[in-house]
Amino acid sequence: MNVTIDCLQYCNWSSSIFDQMAKGQLDAVHVTICYHEDFRETVENMSQWHRLFEAYPERIVHGRTSADVILAQQSQRTAVFFGFQNCSPIESDIGLVEVCHQLGARFMQLSYNNQSLLASGCYEEVDSGITRMGKQVIAEMNRVGLVVDMSHSGERSTLEAIAASARPIAITHANPASWHGALRNKSDAVLKALAESGGMVGFSLYPHHLRDGSECSLQSFCRMVADTADIIGIDHIGIGSDLCQDQPDSVVTWMRNGRWTRQTDFGEGSAAAPGFPAQPPWFQDNRDFPNIRLGLEEVGLDQDAVAAVMGGNWLAFFEKSFGPG
Amino acid sequence: MNVTIDCLQYCNWSSSIFDQMAKGQLDAVHVTICYHEDFRETVENMSQWHRLFEAYPERIVHGRTSADVILAQQSQRTAVFFGFQNCSPIESDIGLVEVCHQLGARFMQLSYNNQSLLASGCYEEVDSGITRMGKQVIAEMNRVGLVVDMSHSGERSTLEAIAASARPIAITHANPASWHGALRNKSDAVLKALAESGGMVGFSLYPHHLRDGSECSLQSFCRMVADTADIIGIDHIGIGSDLCQDQPDSVVTWMRNGRWTRQTDFGEGSAAAPGFPAQPPWFQDNRDFPNIRLGLEEVGLDQDAVAAVMGGNWLAFFEKSFGPG
Numbered sequence: 001m002n003v004t005i006d007c008l009q010y011c012n013w014s015s016s017i018f019d020q021m022a023k024g025q026l027d028a029v030h031v032t033i034c035y036h037e038d039f040r041e042t043v044e045n046m047s048q049w050h051r052l053f054e055a056y057p058e059r060i061v062h063g064r065t066s067a068d069v070i071l072a073q074q075s076q077r078t079a080v081f082f083g084f085q086n087c088s089p090i091e092s093d094i095g096l097v098e099v100c101h102q103l104g105a106r107f108m109q110l111s112y113n114n115q116s117l118l119a120s121g122c123y124e125e126v127d128s129g130i131t132r133m134g135k136q137v138i139a140e141m142n143r144v145g146l147v148v149d150m151s152h153s154g155e156r157s158t159l160e161a162i163a164a165s166a167r168p169i170a171i172t173h174a175n176p177a178s179w180h181g182a183l184r185n186k187s188d189a190v191l192k193a194l195a196e197s198g199g200m201v202g203f204s205l206y207p208h209h210l211r212d213g214s215e216c217s218l219q220s221f222c223r224m225v226a227d228t229a230d231i232i233g234i235d236h237i238g239i240g241s242d243l244c245q246d247q248p249d250s251v252v253t254w255m256r257n258g259r260w261t262r263q264t265d266f267g268e269g270s271a272a273a274p275g276f277p278a279q280p281p282w283f284q285d286n287r288d289f290p291n292i293r294l295g296l297e298e299v300g301l302d303q304d305a306v307a308a309v310m311g312g313n314w315l316a317f318f319e320k321s322f323g324p325g
Numbered sequence: 326m327n328v329t330i331d332c333l334q335y336c337n338w339s340s341s342i343f344d345q346m347a348k349g350q351l352d353a354v355h356v357t358i359c360y361h362e363d364f365r366e367t368v369e370n371m372s373q374w375h376r377l378f379e380a381y382p383e384r385i386v387h388g389r390t391s392a393d394v395i396l397a398q399q400s401q402r403t404a405v406f407f408g409f410q411n412c413s414p415i416e417s418d419i420g421l422v423e424v425c426h427q428l429g430a431r432f433m434q435l436s437y438n439n440q441s442l443l444a445s446g447c448y449e450e451v452d453s454g455i456t457r458m459g460k461q462v463i464a465e466m467n468r469v470g471l472v473v474d475m476s477h478s479g480e481r482s483t484l485e486a487i488a489a490s491a492r493p494i495a496i497t498h499a500n501p502a503s504w505h506g507a508l509r510n511k512s513d514a515v516l517k518a519l520a521e522s523g524g525m526v527g528f529s530l531y532p533h534h535l536r537d538g539s540e541c542s543l544q545s546f547c548r549m550v551a552d553t554a555d556i557i558g559i560d561h562i563g564i565g566s567d568l569c570q571d572q573p574d575s576v577v578t579w580m581r582n583g584r585w586t587r588q589t590d591f592g593e594g595s596a597a598a599p600g601f602p603a604q605p606p607w608f609q610d611n612r613d614f615p616n617i618r619l620g621l622e623e624v625g626l627d628q629d630a631v632a633a634v635m636g637g638n639w640l641a642f643f644e645k646s647f648g649p650g
Contacts, residue, residue: 036417088417092361093584115442115456117585128453131440133585140587259418260442260458262465 003027003069004289005311005318007202008083008151008173008240012247013052017286018059021078024286027311028069028079028318030107030172030240035085036258039096042089046082046103053080064104066319069311081318083107083172085152087118087137094133094140101144106322107172108141109149110134110161113267114260119150119157122183123267127154130164142166142325151184151240158190167325168198170317173240175204176231179224180211184268188231195232200317202240203228207277208268209242218282222295225309234305238314239292245285249275328352328394329614330636330643332432332527333408333476333498333565337572338377342611343384346403349611352636353394353404353643355432355497355565360410361583364421367414371407371428378405389429391644394636406643408432408497410477410580412441412462419458419465426469431647432497433466434474435459435486438592439585444475444482447508448592452479455489467491467650476509476565483515492650493523495642498565500529501556504549505536509593513556520557525642527565528553532602533593534567543607547620550634559630563639564617570610574600 004025010032011017021029033049034042053062061072063079072079082104089105090096100108110119110130118134120127130138138161141148148169150158162169171194177185184204186194191201203225210216211224228237244251252275256267266274282291289310296306329350335357336342346354358374359367378387386397388404397404407429414430415421425433435444435455443459445452455463463486466473473494475483487494496519502510509529511519516526528550535541536549553562569576577600581592591599607616614635621631 038416091363091416092413094587095584114458115440115453117440117442120453124453124457126453128440128445128449128451132449133439136586136588259420261461262419263461 002307003073003311003315005069005314006030006239006241006243006286006289007170007200007314008032008204009243009245010247011243011245012251014246015056017245018056018078020286022059022076024289026078026286026289027073028063028081028314030081030083032085033082033105034089035112035255036088036260039089039091042084042100043103049080049082062104064106065322066315069315069318081106083149085109085149086112087116090137092117092133094137097137097140097146098144101146105146106318107147107149107170109152110137111153111157113152113256119161120154121152122154124154127156129156129160134161135164138164139166145322145324147321155187155190158186159193162190162193162197162199165197167321168200168317169194170199171201173202173204173206173209173242175209175224176228179227180209182209182268184209191228191232195236198236200236200238200313201228201232202238202314204240204242205279205283206242206244207279210280214278214280216280218280218291218295219299222292222299225296226299226301229301229305229309234308235313237309238317239310241283243279243283243285244276247276252276327632328398328636328640330394330639331355331564331566331568331611331614332495332525332639333357333529334568334570335572336568336570337576339571340381342570343381343403345611347384347401349614351403351611351614352398353388353406353639355406355408357410358407358430359414360437360580361413361585364414364416367409367425368428374405374407387429389431390647391640394640394643406431408474410434410474411437412443415462417442417458419462422462422465422471423469426471430471431643432472432474432495434477435462436478436482438477438581444486445479446477447479449479452481454481454485459486460489463489464491470647470649472646480512480515483511484518487515487518487522487524490522492646493525493642494519495524496526498527498529498531498534498567500534500549501553504552505534507534507593509534516553516557520561523561525561525563525638526553526557527563527639529565529567530604530608531567531569532604535605539603539605541605543605543616543620544624547617547624550621551624551626554626554630554634559633560638562634563642564635566608568604568608568610569601572601577601
């Protein structure tokens, strides 16, 4: 079965974007529900999704299990899976892990760019690994079927999370640092440990994570995918585009600054270029998944390999990850 | 002027305890408002104090400035200063620092026993020091006059907080590790750096922090005070008894476990002795401050030194710390 799954987007959702998803034949998407929001604010964001599901029943459906991806495909819709880019929704309460899972959360990053109660972020000077609470929360996430996501965490925290988690974890959106040395990209050591434990990495199309940024060629991206498959195996890779379509620049300022500083943090940007970067021409929006499919074929991946990368691997991961442990 | 100040208590407040404060001639006390509570829960705890101020106007008054200590003494009452043993009340919002100061908070620990968003706790295996948010929050605390308290933080975090803070900080309740090697007690390196920067340490009478625990003698405690004065100077030491009078053992379970674990953490206790330890006979409650005063005289401190330790130093620290920076 051929499915297309994007394991990370944070668009400014609209009728137009949902139409583009249909045109790109996207069967499932993992959407970010929060960056810094607390529990109550996260629930509000979920509630806004409930209104979208109600308004666009021909286009989108709330995804909770891998079976929902198939159902969505059969009805030519996109299954929308909820995830958190931070552990802020569980505040300091481990009991909220199960509550959030019941509300549909399927991925939770243990930290965003900064230190959290659970793990260090990749922007901290020192990464002290998984905290006391972090160990407890990983066990609880394993129990209920909430996937540990270390996309924005530091190296040590990520390696310790892979080791501490009884179930495979994910890096939903990042690329190999050996291809492009961004702070957010991952070392080969991390990618190998991730794959050896049965985990998944989703390749990012966010320009700050791409070699040559917005000028990155489709061929360069697809060669990186093929090279990574050679290193960690074809079964552990997928797409996590990090597409932030139609968002105003105030949103990237919120992502970077939340409410933790009174100064301005520019993250992967700079004072001279504080906003969202331009997408590469071959991946502007959800209609462009066929471009990637073609690009992967052109760098030599066979039909099965392309199908695995474009969604088959994420589907298998969803199947083993979202139920009780 | 002779004042008696205890810079940390968390009693199960009652008419009886307020009467004992009057008998012990306690002019000011820094009371703990929260251990793990979020902002809203902390406000609720403050609101309960408002009811106590209303019910016992002859005994207690809300303290906000050093002048309130003098006013309390003149009216034979005790000024009650609010403090947090964790940064949980500011959640992930630096704006709540000023809000909490306006509500009367005068001390805030950057972490309790675990890693926080700001600093590591003394029970974490790895102490990564002050975080990115921690540096921002220290600057904001300096600006508004909320004192950084590192009583439960790790060694590296404490040294970095002393260095990062533009104003002197406090360790409101701990003892030298060289006297009793508890995880919560402080190294000479920390105590010296604290004093050199104009900070204060309050000596704890909580049995887990005492040599010989509940059997600690008054003489041993007072010799430790005198010895510490020799090392870091008489101007930087005071009392922070950590008195937790009349609390049920469920309270110490809350302190240790909050909502961060589904297992049971025994902290300084053990499965065999999970509850509050018994106070030494010479410091049972607030009537016993004269015992300490006498004990300090008996180990050779002169009148001025005794007055400084019993409250004069804390009064001077309050005077320079609670206003805008």
